[in-house]
Structure formats: structure tokens, C-alpha cells
Amino acid sequence: MSYLFKNISIITMDADKPKVILSDLLIEGSKISKIDNEIPKSAHKVIEGKNLLVMPGFINTHAHVSMSLLRGYGDDLELFKWLSDRIWPFESKLTKNDVYIGAKLGIAEMLLSGTTTFLDMYQDMEMVGKACQEAGIRCHISRGTIFTGVEKKDNEALIQLEELIDKFHDYDDGRIKVLAGPHAVYTNNTAFLKAQLEIANRRNIGINIHVSETKKENEDSLLIKGKTPIAYLEDIGVLDAPYVVAAHMVYLNDEDQEIAKNKKVGIAHNPKSNLKLGSGIANIQQYVNKGINVGIGTDGAASNNNMDMLSELQYASLLQKGLNLDATALNAYETLKMATIEGAKVLNISDSVGMLKEGYDADLIMFDMNQPHYYPIENSHISKIAYSAKSSDIVLTMVKGKPLMINRELKTIDLEKTYKEVSEIIERVYKKND
Ligand SMILES: [Zn+2]
Structure with a gap:
């Protein structure tokens, strides 16, 4: 699969000093293959980046x-x-x-x-x-x-x-x-x-x-x-x-x-x-x-x-x-x-994750900034993530190019089933305690 983020705010984390760019970002397979302006729209899925921000997970x-x-x-x-x-x-x-x-x-x-x-x-x-x-x-x-x-x-x-x-x-x-x-x-x-x-x-x-x-x-x-x-x-x-x-x-x-x-x-x-x-x-x-x-x-x-x-x-x-x-x-x-x-x-893995950089694994998250606590939108996005953002604003979590959460929905874990299984454990353990 390939994913193309168009005109999206990106905190790359690859610089010593704060850096946010507005660019396109292409993921092919498990890797970030290109970060550049005007990448042609040939990916399987294209995400328009207005009011969205991506950064490393x-x-x-x-x-x-x-x-x-x-x-x-x-x-x-x-x-x-x-x-x-x-x-x-x-x-x-x-x-x-x-x-x-x-x-x-x-x-x-x-x-x-x-x-x-x-x-x-x-x-x-x-x-x-x-x-x-x-x-x-x-x-x-x-x-x-x-x-x-x-x-x-x-x-x-x-x-x-x-x-x-x-x-x-x-x-x-x-x-x-x-x-x-x-x-x-x-x-x-x-x-x-x-x-x-x-x-x-x-x-x-x-x-x-x-x-x-x-x-x-x-x-x-x-x-x-x-x-x-x-x-x-x-x-x-x-x-x-x-x-x-x-x-x-x-x-x-x-x-x-x-x-x-x-x-x-x-x-x-x-x-x-x-x-x-x-x-x-x-x-x-x-x-x-x-x-x-x-x-x-x-x-x-x-x-x-x-x-x-x-x-x-x-x-x-x-x-x-x-x-x-x-x-x-x-x-x-x-x-x-x-x-x-x-x-x-x-964790000794900084040669492949932790930054958004060409050739790095596509481990990234995306924030929906179209909410009051991100405005004025013109001001520093780095400040907003560090001091204002809430984790419920995250609308995509991707590991090695695979989306594991999209729009607050998990793709690989059945939550309702998990809740039920957790309750069964608690009931059993508490009974043993009596
Ligand atoms: Zn501990």
C-alpha cells in the first residue's frame, strides 16, 4: 500500500532546532519514501492535509x-x-x-x-x-x-x-x-x-x-x-x-x-x-x-x-x-x-524510527487541528502539541506504513471483546481474593 499526505504540516523531528514544514509526504510499503512539494498523486490513498499535522509516533x-x-x-x-x-x-x-x-x-x-x-x-x-x-x-x-x-x-x-x-x-x-x-x-x-x-x-x-x-x-x-x-x-x-x-x-x-x-x-x-x-x-x-x-x-x-x-x-x-x-x-x-x-x-533504534525522514520506517501519528485549542492556527504547532493538544485529537496511528487506528477506530483490536474479557478476569480474581 502507498499513502500520500498532500500539503500537510509536518514536525519532522530531524533537526536540532524546532522545525515545522508544509509539504507532501509519501509512504510506500513500510517506509517513508519521499518528503517533498508537489509529489504526483499516484498513491493508493491520498490524504488532503488541511488543518492536519503529522509527526513521528x-x-x-x-x-x-x-x-x-x-x-x-x-x-x-x-x-x-x-x-x-x-x-x-x-x-x-x-x-x-x-x-x-x-x-x-x-x-x-x-x-x-x-x-x-x-x-x-x-x-x-x-x-x-x-x-x-x-x-x-x-x-x-x-x-x-x-x-x-x-x-x-x-x-x-x-x-x-x-x-x-x-x-x-x-x-x-x-x-x-x-x-x-x-x-x-x-x-x-x-x-x-x-x-x-x-x-x-x-x-x-x-x-x-x-x-x-x-x-x-x-x-x-x-x-x-x-x-x-x-x-x-x-x-x-x-x-x-x-x-x-x-x-x-x-x-x-x-x-x-x-x-x-x-x-x-x-x-x-x-x-x-x-x-x-x-x-x-x-x-x-x-x-x-x-x-x-x-x-x-x-x-x-x-x-x-x-x-x-x-x-x-x-x-x-x-x-x-x-x-x-x-x-x-x-x-x-x-x-x-x-x-x-x-x-x-x-531503545537503540534511532537509525530507523523517531523522525519523519526519507528511508525511515513509517511510524507516524496525525492530529486533527481543526479545534479551538489549536487556534490561532498561525502560531507554533510545536508549542500546541507540547502544551495544548489532547490525545483524543489523534486521528491516525501508523506503524511501518500500516494504519492501526483511523478516525479513533482500532483496526487490529476488537475493543468491545477486550472489555468483556477484562471484566471476566476481574470477576475471577476478586472471587479468589474472598
Ligand atoms: Zn516500572
Whole structure:
């Protein structure tokens, strides 16, 4: 299939400085083949661009998509209590199929809010992989591990990671990738982390891990290991993996920031989850100034409570201004970069996604700007996306040239069926709780 957008506003995200062009854009197969004025109308489908804007799809660098099932269950608790009293007991009752249904629900929400790529960590990740295969979204999946001390169980987790790589890594020309996913330093011991590092190095995959999410995590790490979590990870060699995505990184001292920069650790910044769990506010502006690569993530829907990247990036920008008492902090364009091309860098795929550029994969979203909150239409579109837009304005979500959502309608997920399946799970799990 080919699609031609005529005279459409385009935020290409391929420049250091804000740039919006009015041009034609042609997609042939899975790629953007031409961005130019006056491309002849020979495509299968032509979209007239008046009052429409296209930009790269959002890249959600940290999610637990199946936790959509836990939305609204266990709010207003601090992280450790939230995990041990609510989340982990609930999760122990989930079947493989539940994880699949939860993933469908989360992917539906993401496609409707303009996310074209996400990095996920959970259990039973083959079910998340299956949901992604079917839904057409780009996803990177990591097998979340928590060291149990039960040899058989822990070995199984490592075998599952290898199986996940065999089955899904580089599926559909790289649309799906697999990473190792040690949950955190405090839930894994050194030997178990090194075992996952060995797999990452041997199979040439990345590592996805939660780091320095709370003050307590840092204090405990200093007490037990004499080092901050990121310094400890450097010490045991984890940061020498092919690439590392560190989620949260709220509490980084100057040395920690140096480590992140030197070891090219990609940070997944989750402003809303960090606020909601009372974890704190990462000084992202400081990290960016130092040249550390930062993307944006939503975390799971149980700690946010949605997976809406537009809402997330708007929080990210406003928070940095308030935190730094500086209206110039994390400006509109910097924030959009974090949600697109910088996120692609964090996930190690910036050579094919994250920008609208000839030869790049056609992962894009389209906004309908014919609404009061986009007027005056003459003013900066970058500002409007960063500060005024709502995800319900997105009328097209496309991954690798395939439209997965058109005019708010999903093409690969049956929403009504998914809602019904979700309700059946909740009814069953709650009954077990009684
Ligand atoms: Zn997380």
C-alpha cells in the first residue's frame, strides 16, 4: 500500500532546532519514501492535509502494559507497600491468558493515544509478544526477573528469556525486540544480574532495569552495598551490556550522572508515576544539560493511571520548569524530542524510527487541528502539541506504513471483546481474593 499526505504540516523531528514544514509526504510499503512539494498523486490513498499535522509516533520507553488490568486497584500507597500489599498478590493470580488480555487493553490505549513503540517489562512476556504480533505495534519486550532463591524457578526465568529471544527478537524486520529485564537491583542479587548480563552479551540484546526510583532504594543500596544503585551496576559490569535502559533514575548524584553519561545509559523518565507513588521528581533538565540520553515512559497503568504519552510529556515539561524555577527549562521542542527521537535513541533504534525522514520506517501519528485549542492556527504547532493538544485529537496511528487506528477506530483490536474479557478476569480474581 502507498499513502500520500498532500500539503500537510509536518514536525519532522530531524533537526536540532524546532522545525515545522508544509509539504507532501509519501509512504510506500513500510517506509517513508519521499518528503517533498508537489509529489504526483499516484498513491493508493491520498490524504488532503488541511488543518492536519503529522509527526513521528510517540516512543514509550517504560511500560508494564498488562498492568492495565490493575488500573484503579491499590491507589494512594507508597511504592513498597503498593507492591507487596496490592500488586504482587494480585499478579500471583493472573494466568498467561490474563497477561495477553491485559496487553491488548494497554496496546489499545496506546494506539488511541499515539504511541507507536513501547518498551515493556513483565512476566509471561510471550503473551505480550503475541499481543504485539497481532496488534501491529512496535514493541520491545523484557522478561522481568525477581530473584527468588529457588534454583529451579530462577533458572526457569533465564531459560524463558532465551526462549523469548529465540521466538521474538527481530520479528517482522525488527518490529519486536527482546531485552533482559532484571526488575531492579534490590530484587536481584549479583550472581543473578551477572547471569542475565551474560545472556545479553552473548545474544547481543539490551538490559532494561528500574534504577534509583526512590530515596529509600538509594539509602538501602548505600547501606548494604556501600554504593548507589547505578555505581553498583557499573561495578559488576552490567553497564557494559550492548545497551542499558534505566527506568526512573530519580536520585542521581553528580558521580551517578557521570556514570550514566560515560556508559551511555538511556534513561526512561516517568514523571507521573514518580509523582503518584510519591517517589519524587528527577532533575531531567540537569541530565539533559550533561548530555545524558533521556526518553519518556508512562510506567504501568496502576501507577499513573494511564498510558497516554501526550499527557506524560506535558507533565515532564511543566515539572522541570517548576522544579528548576525556570520557565526556559525543558522547552516544547526538547520535550517532543524526548518523546520521539531521544526515546528511539534510548531503545537503540534511532537509525530507523523517531523522525519523519526519507528511508525511515513509517511510524507516524496525525492530529486533527481543526479545534479551538489549536487556534490561532498561525502560531507554533510545536508549542500546541507540547502544551495544548489532547490525545483524543489523534486521528491516525501508523506503524511501518500500516494504519492501526483511523478516525479513533482500532483496526487490529476488537475493543468491545477486550472489555468483556477484562471484566471476566476481574470477576475471577476478586472471587479468589474472598
Ligand atoms: Zn516500572
